[in-house]
Amino acid sequence: MKKRGKGIAATFYGTGYGNGFPDVSKAVAEVDHDGNVNIYVCATEVGQGAKTIIIQMVAEILGLGMNDIHLISEDTSQTLDTGTAAASRQTYNTGNAVKKAVEVLKSKLLEKAKEHLKLPSLLGLEVKDKVIYLKTFPKKRVCFKDLIEEKISVEETFTAQTVQMDEETGQGAPYWPYTFSCYGVEVEVDTETGIIEVIKGVCAQDVGRAINPELIEGQIDGGFSMGLGYGIMEKLNCKDGEIKNNKFSKYLIPTALDMPELEKIIVEDPESSAPFGAKGIGEPVILPAAPAILNAIYDAIGVRFYEIPVTPDKVLSEINREI
């Protein structure tokens, strides 16, 4: 018999290394004598879109097109340390470092332009497409190339706030910021085979501010599929410290047929300490999937599972025990 059930789960996730551990990102922003804008970071791109959103942030601050920005990343001979692409921290931490560096660079450019244009004040000076001009009298203008004889380079550091938890009491403020997620799923449990199929999912994800909604949707899809595998398929099977399921024929991960269509809801509530309000979602998007699925299994067959993955053999043995 096939039985259906629905379940929800809400989770929160602390960004960064946390628990008092130093969490530092450094970025360099420069304009060279040809007027080129170069950004140096070491935010490893693994497909999550770090490079894209860093370029978007720079473009926003300097009024440039994305193709006008030269990003030098992941080359440790040229870049400073921006920490690992882990802990869902690059958007927040490196984003903050980049934003700081580019804003200082911009104010230096404006200061230079003020002198060059012989203006008494910075008021009304705007930057767009490598030109600085006076909003009220745009003929007063100078392009980056004519303004800069020697390259201007700005290095900035962002250090996240974190409090180590008290070992005795467990009290503290280990993370800042937190990111919230809530997923609802519907499953169908085959009581003869024990196979669980996730047939629908609705994912609401807090992002602070969506710098790139398409990338966020892609991350939600990917995170959901990892959470689905985590909840009902993926088992390392460690015996005496050895991973037994060490190949894809034994360690099963979701295929396209295992993934449901997802309805995605991006929740924007800008975080005051974040660049443009944006938080990272790499790991948060994984978290609610497994608990929501387990709740839906309970709704479908009335069995509470306290261990994952809930594989077909476990479902069957629980169903048989109930009878």
Add this chain to the structure above:
Amino acid sequence: MNHISLTINKKMYSIDVEEDVRLIDLLRDQLFLTGTKEGCGEGECGACTVIMDGRVVNSCLVMAFQAEGSNITTIEGMSDKDELHPIQKAFLDKGAVQCGFCTPGMVLSAKSLLDKNENPTREEIREGISGNLCRCTGYNKIVDAIELASKEIREEKKE
């Protein structure tokens, strides 16, 4: 040592291969067609997918000498010079690429599917790429992309 002749991406090759060389090694190590990826080396992940005589195969499971006389398409043969294939364009437009490791195999499985079925349902698309594992995208945007490509290809044909 075997001497084999085959066609890869419309180009003829006549080449010496050792007995124990797999098709993926021939492509990557001898011909430097490194767009084809090796994920598992045991036929489970589909990263090494190529099209051989109209069928998708895992190039990690085919010995190079078995490719004698065959006609092979790899990811390098998808675009027409600088013009991307509609499937490749759709992958870009729909954001169906994250780390990219599964992408060459996905694109070739999609091509093989659309060559046989011009207008697949989403379920048929899922089935068509079910031999290709992707750890990043959760597949949904890949399905979107293949759906879009199928539409574009049909429209192109109408014109």
